[in-house]
Amino acid sequence: MQPLFLKPVFKEMIWGGTALREEFNYDIPSDKTGECWAISAHKNGDCTVETREDSEYSGKTLSELWSTNKELWGRAGEAEVFPLLTKLISAETDLSIQVHPDDEYAKAHENGSLGKTECWYIVDAKEDATIVIGHNAKDKAELHKYIENKDFLGLIREIPVKKGDFFFIEPGTVHAIKGGTIILETQQNSDITYRLYDYDRLQNGKPRELHIDKCLDVIDCPFEAKEPEHRKAIEFEDGSLVRNMVTCSLFEVDYVKTETTVSLSQNTDFTLVSVLEGSGKLKSKDNSEWKIKKGEHFILPHGFGDYALTGSLELIISGSR
Known part of the structure; x- marks a missing residue:
């Protein structure tokens, strides 16, 4: 896949x-x-x-x-x-x-x-x-x-x-x-x-x-500022970070920063990925690899499963719920 x-x-x-x-x-x-x-x-x-x-x-x-x-x-x-x-x-x-x-x-x-x-x-x-x-x-x-x-x-x-x-x-x-x-x-x-x-x-x-x-x-009146619901951030010893920004009934959005390697699980039916900074590699569970860099956007289809991001990268990862 x-x-x-x-x-x-x-x-x-x-x-x-x-x-x-x-x-x-x-x-x-x-x-x-x-x-x-x-x-x-x-x-x-x-x-x-x-x-x-x-x-x-x-x-x-x-x-x-x-x-x-x-x-x-x-x-x-x-x-x-x-x-x-x-x-x-x-x-x-x-x-x-x-x-x-x-x-x-x-x-x-x-x-x-x-x-x-x-x-x-x-x-x-x-x-x-x-x-x-x-x-x-x-x-x-x-x-x-x-x-x-x-x-x-x-x-x-x-x-x-x-x-x-x-x-x-x-x-x-x-x-x-x-x-x-x-x-x-x-x-x-x-x-x-x-x-x-x-x-x-x-x-x-x-x-x-x-x-x-x-x-x-x-327009809703009055306006009420709310903190979006989100899961606790995951921090790694090498400085890498996975921060869930929002989880709502429609979608969830994560900010991911990698310094070496971050391993992730596909927890929505399919996954949207946008590379905002840096370059590196996407590695699938069967060890296939793809080079990725700033400005690229891609979808991990249903069943892509666990994957790893390596290199120096900043990404936004999202999926529908």
Whole structure:
């Protein structure tokens, strides 16, 4: 059994830049590139499999494999669509202040789409960088008042951020990535975003669409900051580390740092891996090896089993639940 290496899909954005090329050496489409859809089977950005050996999977899209090769996915493959989406997001300037719906609202209002629960690992951030998480309205009436008065700076809750931070963002949470920040996002397989405010900026001479009514429907009031549920970190004598960042009903996400070798067990039906720093090797239980390096993303299919990561590496590893 072999890992499924993926060719990312890149998205140009009004707030994008060149950091994905500078940081990860990607061949980006323009100097306004904001997103790398690194592991995606979504119709708006479907990754292609690029295995390193002769394989029946090479050249197929991830959505195609999800539909036709159920042996790769275990029980998770019973779902209609691939459950997760992994992105690298690079913000040259601020993203819109926004919110996402939950599954129930998205199903009813967005043609049966999944909602969007997501989480962010901060890959890099400029000095004094901030992000928006949450708001200051005590109830819906006060939320209406903030919006009617266009007092969005008074509404939002802005907090400092640095490399290595992690945030779990449930549906209904007002949020925004701000300029000078690169994140690795693990999310439900959804492309539904409701914009609350976009700084009155123009795209092609026109303001981008806002979704005020839907925002009012789905924003939770009041906002309550919560620590995500997670397991205890595992530290090794050589300085290696396995830190579970969140375990929720939809997915779990681990940060892994290797100094020599870390041995891991596949504890979800299949495993998503993104290499954020360094280079090394992936070794399977049958002693097969693959070289891996910064900027690569791959899936360990169902049944890959125990595996080892060797070298100097930083990775985000996730799986659906």
